[in-house]
Amino acid sequence: MxxxxxxxxxxxxxxxxxxxxxxxxxxxxxxxxxxxxxxxxxxxxxxxxxxxxxxxxxxxxxxxxxxxxxxxxxxxxxxxxxxxTPARPGIIREDLLVMVQAVDHTSSAAVIKQLEERAETALAKVALFERTLERLRGETDEETFLREGSPIGPYLTCLRGRRFEQENYECYRSTAQLLRERAAAVEDEKGADAESATDSDAAADTDGPETP
Amino acid sequence: MxxxxxxxxxxxxxxxxxxxxxxxxxxxxxxxxxxxxxxxxxxxxxxxxxxxxxxxxxxxxxxxxxxxxxxxxxxxxxxxxxxxTPARPGIIREDLLVMVQAVDHTSSAAVIKQLEERAETALAKVALFERTLERLRGETDEETFLREGSPIGPYLTCLRGRRFEQENYECYRSTAQLLRERAAAVEDEKGADAESATDSDAAADTDGPETP
DNA sequence: CAGCCCATGTAACGAGTTACATGATTAA
DNA sequence: TTAATCATGTAACTCGTTACATGGGCTG
Missing domain, CATH: 1.10.10.10 (Winged helix-like DNA-binding domain superfamily/Winged helix DNA-binding domain)
Structure with a gap:
């Protein structure tokens, strides 16, 4: 309950x-x-x-x-x-981050794509929270509203929501970019290896993501 | 599943x-x-x-x-x-923020206390993630590890965890402080009102939190 | 005219939580 | 000796999710 x-x-x-x-x-x-x-x-x-x-x-x-x-x-x-009453610890379940956790053992292209999509929706949510905050505080400037405005509860949770989504945006964005660069680096290596030694499974000594 | x-x-x-x-x-x-x-x-x-x-x-x-x-x-x-597969949207359930959402209609002391406690545990988690990150990257410096270290999945989720808890710390901290100040302002008003008009329910025109 | 928005409800199923059970070792 | 850590499991129960059902109005 x-x-x-x-x-x-x-x-x-x-x-x-x-x-x-x-x-x-x-x-x-x-x-x-x-x-x-x-x-x-x-x-x-x-x-x-x-x-x-x-x-x-x-x-x-x-x-x-x-x-x-x-x-x-x-x-x-x-x-x-x-x-x-004591608030029970928060519950979180984020499939996308499970995928990131496992990305060393799976192909990363699909995960990268989803990270980029999520980054965009996070950005949209930031804008939405921004508008909600403006609506909640009305004519009042933020400082004054925080001091004596009402209702303050919804305002505070919206503030937190905005920060949270901003953080999500930056995090998903940079994670996607990093994985992209790493995937590209592995591709480059393959190319170089193919030139120098065309017969062996040349990527075996790298720590890069596998592409099964 | x-x-x-x-x-x-x-x-x-x-x-x-x-x-x-x-x-x-x-x-x-x-x-x-x-x-x-x-x-x-x-x-x-x-x-x-x-x-x-x-x-x-x-x-x-x-x-x-x-x-x-x-x-x-x-x-x-x-x-x-x-x-x-497409990752399903994340699921979050945070009782403490439900309390914040409703704080205009409840007494705030207990909520403030919990926010401060959570801020502290968030800080502890930041330190924990920090240590985990150091362990994961070993001798390598972060920049190099991010470029070619392995496994990168756990490192990325830990990075995100650290940022997330850092954010939680700041958010819970400042929310607690703000609610504290507002509660103190209401108390001050009561004192001033008691001096100027001792008979009426003087706080009725303010938007401050109720204290039932 | 296909598909979305409004608007709610019941029922079946799948997932998450709690309670209970056991039992040895070690630190305070 | 009280509590905590290690270590797992079954069963009951509550909660969350999905499917299905209904039906008019509006938009492209």
Whole structure:
């Protein structure tokens, strides 16, 4: 039962439907929590049945009706209790870095490509966080907002999100570049070896990535 | 089926038992994958039954025997296939940042304390990654190692781990400090208000954190 | 008119977590 | 002698993910 608190926290700044919440989880919340839409629908139902949130129906024309939810007093109390408990250590699972870890034993071209793609999406997220930060602070300048602006919680997590994605960008970028250069170096060696000794498996004495 | 690749990748640099692997997951691998020891034991059993790793018994005296595992050819092939597939988006779950997100609606003291603790553990991890990097590159200087050292995969993930924890340190540190200052400002206001108007709930017009 | 956006829900399945069980050695 | 380290395993349970189901409106 850990998702519930993330949902409650995300619902604090307004009324949202499951669908809208899924979007929020995809952008602003994505840097500290991951959840697929289905999880949110079921969690919202559960939270409502426990009285931590209340839903109300919004009749729409031209598109399906929806139910939007607000955190109740009991929900706030639950968050307060949560804030008093020791936070469990963060959980992270990054397939792409598993690939990097194993790159000495696999071909690297596909991994490099994915690193470059990820670097680009990270950059896009930086821009997105930037816009969100501007929206959150409104007319106020950052220094003043940090001192007395409100709500400060979402602002702080966005700040962290921006830094995190900036870091991701630089990291993925430079990793991709480095692996590219190393792969090129191995190719060069092969070329040189082919000229000097055309019969043997010349790359055997190098530590470069294998190309099976 | 995602843990398997993380286990295979971690096993690449030598023979490890489940117990040893758990330690590795706690340090070097922890910046891109999280798993509790029990998961590793069951996954190792499964991987062995599928022929992706082989185990051999080590008889020890003075302590329990253990089984250490090595990645097989089939295991490498599995990693190669894995490297060719699109990596799924990273998964992150950070309770502490959920607390920060909700901090406008809860008391902040406990959260601040945890942020400061986390900042310290992040700093310790930076030092740990630093030592691991030195060990990995041995006599070689970093520039040379990055160009032609081996294995480069673990080195790159460690580099990223160090940056990540450095970032965490700074972020958690400054967030804690900022929340501290804001909490102090609210206390000051209360004091000033108590002097000028002793009867009313004077903090009602401020945007500062509530203290329920 | 194909495909995406809005909007939600149920059910099955797969993965992750916790609890429990065992037991010897060594350091404080 | 209390606790920690080493070392593994089974079973129950909770949580997360995927598949499937529905259906109108809007865009290219």
């Amino acid at each position: 850990a998702l519930r608190h993330a949902v409650l926290a995300a619902l604090l700044d307004g009324e949202y439907s499951g669908y809208q919440l899924a979007k929020i989880f995809d952008i602003a919340v994505s840097n500290f929590w991951h959840a697929v839409p289905q999880q949110l629908y079921t969690e919202l139902t559960r939270l409502e049945s426990e009285g931590l949130i209340t839903g109300r129906q919004i009749i729409q024309q031209g598109r399906p009706n929806k139910r939007v939810f607000t955190v109740t007093g009991a929900g706030i109390e639950e968050l307060e209790r949560f804030a008093q | 995602a843990l398997r690749h993380a286990v295979l990748a971690a096993l690449l640099d030598g023979e490890y038992s489940g117990y040893q692997l758990a330690k590795i997951f706690d340090i070097a691998v922890s910046n891109f994958w999280h798993a509790v020891p029990q998961q590793l034991y069951t996954e190792l059993t499964r991987l062995e039954s599928e022929g992706l790793i082989t185990g051999r018994q080590i008889i020890q005296q003075g302590r329990p025997n253990k089984r250490v595992f090595t990645v097989t050819g089939a295991g490498i092939e599995e990693l190669e296939r894995f490297a060719q």
